[in-house]
Amino acid sequence: MNEHRNETRDRPLTTPEAAAIIGVTPGTLEVWRCTKRVEIPYTKIGRCVRYRLRDVLAWLESNTVTA
DSSP states (O other): OHHHHHHHHTOEEOHHHHHHHHTSOHHHHHHHHHHTSSOOOOEEETTEEEEEHHHHHHHHHHTOOOO
8 A cells, every 4th residue: 555655656747737736837837947946856858847746745845834
């Protein structure tokens, strides 16, 4: 069961998929990536950019502000 969970968290996401999880537009995510304004780990496969679900979720967690 844990193996399946890890496979799901390692699943590659497209820019639109990652942007939807974060709650921004794909264009915003592309600008962040190109300007290094926000650093979310990604992988390039040729011209294709992929994000791991675990990295997107970790970024969201690390940017959560609590009062």
